[in-house]
Amino acid sequence: MNISIILASYDSGHYHGGCGQGPDALIAGGLAEALKLAGHDVAVHDIGKVSEDEQEREIATGFAVCNAVSGEVRIALDNGRFPIVLAGNCLTSAGAVAGEGADAIIWADQHGDLNTPDTSTSGFLDGMALATVLGLCWRRMAAQIPGFKPIDPTRCVLVNARDLDPAEQELLETLPIIRTECPDWAGAAEKLKAAGAERVHMHIDLDIHDPEELQANRYTTPGGPAPDEVRTAMCGLAGPLTIAGLTISAYDPAFDPKGDVPPLVGELVVDLLSTMEGR
Template sequence: MKVSIIVAPYDSGHYHEGCGQGPDAIIGGGLVEALTVAGHDVAVEDIGKVGDEQGREIATGFAVCNAVATKVNLARDGGRFPIILAGNCLTAAGAVAGEVADSIIWIDQHGDFNTPETSSYGFLDGMALAATLGLCWHPMAAAIPGFRPIDPARCMLVDARDLDPDEKDCWKLCRSCAPNVPVQSI
């Protein structure tokens, strides 16, 4: 199989800092070699430095999504299977846009289901799933190439054990619209 590993080494608007060092650690830990030994044709592409010089979280976060969506589209057009290694959760909005996905399984300790109206801290990654489901950041998400929000009825939240009270209330409201979709550990 032809595989493209797309590296998006950002954390809260900062390049190669904090969790943004995770993709490099995974690559350095032997991912490319393991996939190659397994018979895959592997290409690694870093999205590079995007956003602004100030490293503003929101502007850079959505610039990362744009870059990832573009790289995923190019990989797919080239007959490659994209694997995205990222340092922040918001990158999922770019990944689903590039894949033209219609569903998502969100596996995270946190729900990332806050919106600017419900967030106590204003942490963008705490709104990542909500943005991917089209519940907030509408103009910014709409600017991601190919982005279409995932219907909350087509989302499975797995292993979330640290949800804010507002996240729980919002998730329950969304779940009432789609009671037959499985939910794990809420």
């Protein structure tokens, strides 16, 4: 398969800060080499800095990253390449969704990312990432991302979200989002197909993992699936569905002193692509 890896090295508006160091660390840890060894043609593209103004607001920078990612994803698809976005922030998936013209999403994350400016108690933009993708907030900003169309909540699978704010819990009681745990991926895939999903974006926040098994950043909470469970679920979901692109986010190498994360990400992506090729 022809692959384009797109680096979006921002975290909360800061270039190469915190989880913004994750994309480069995954490449340095051998992700591209693992894909090449598996027989894939790999090209790596970096969106670089989206602004030279270090004082620019996080919101403006976050959506500028989405704009840049949308363009790179579209270029990849136009050239017959499968886009893999390595991002510091989850919001970046809005850019990938836009570039792919995705009409459904799999959101694998320990958090719901379903807060809005009205419900957030922290103001953390990334805590509104999935809400943005679903058109629940930041509509005018999202509408400026080239190609962006909000995804209907009926075509959203939320995987292993275990750390939810009260407002997110309340919202999930009213929205028709498909919730699942990793072992139950087959039922979720069937529901997504029944909802009419044709082009699915897969978003994997690495803090979905049980931190006792794999710690990706500072935001982890106890519990969650082991790496092999996540890999099995993502490959299982990819089997019956058409995956238009992949985002892997929120890896802060400062919390991975032994460098455990990059090899496991390599295994996950290699197996995922193998599943897709075997459809």
